[in-house]
Amino acid sequence: MKRVEKLQVIEGLVEKLSTFGCFYVIDAMGLTVEQVNKFRKSCVVHNLVYQVAKNTLIQHALEQSGARDEEYATFFSKVLKGFSGILFTSEAGSAPAKMLKNFLAAEKLNLPILKGASIYGDLFIGVECLDRLSTLKSKDELVGDIMALLKTPMSNVMASLQSGEKRLMGAVETLSNAFV
Structure with missing residues (x-):
């Protein structure tokens, strides 16, 4: 060569x-x-x-x-x-x-x-x-994993707030029916 x-x-x-x-x-x-x-x-x-x-x-x-x-x-x-x-x-x-x-x-x-x-x-x-x-893992897979990790705590907080909202509304409704 x-x-x-x-x-x-x-x-x-x-x-x-x-x-x-x-x-x-x-x-x-x-x-x-x-x-x-x-x-x-x-x-x-x-x-x-x-x-x-x-x-x-x-x-x-x-x-x-x-x-x-x-x-x-x-x-x-x-x-x-x-x-x-x-x-x-x-x-x-x-x-x-x-x-x-x-x-x-x-x-x-x-x-x-x-x-x-x-x-x-x-x-x-x-x-x-x-x-x-x-x-x-590819770059896209790693970004997806990070997004899922970041999303999980927020999802847990939102689920807790939403389930608590229903319980709170139920308790308020029960109390209002008891006093009527």
């Missing part, structure tokens, strides 16, 4: 890193052509962008995107080894993990393997994070 081509790949990765809030680095080495085609189709169905790139190009793109702290040094040394493909998503951070789990179950495979992920800047390293990542 010529230098110009490498720079174009890095620019493309930098653009995707800035466009998408989440990415997963996976290892799909060992899949047959048919399995890779099924995997790519599954990515398209789930609105995921999949790209294979050299580890050094991924690292340069991450560094250009601002990933230079100690956490990313661990990410670079543990994740960017061997074959690497990147899944990008702009939807829920759990979408690639759910798609990976479904693909592995449907195809009865052990590949592709999750090497690492970045969900809005938080890093997850290792295949053991797949279950945790697949249960992450």
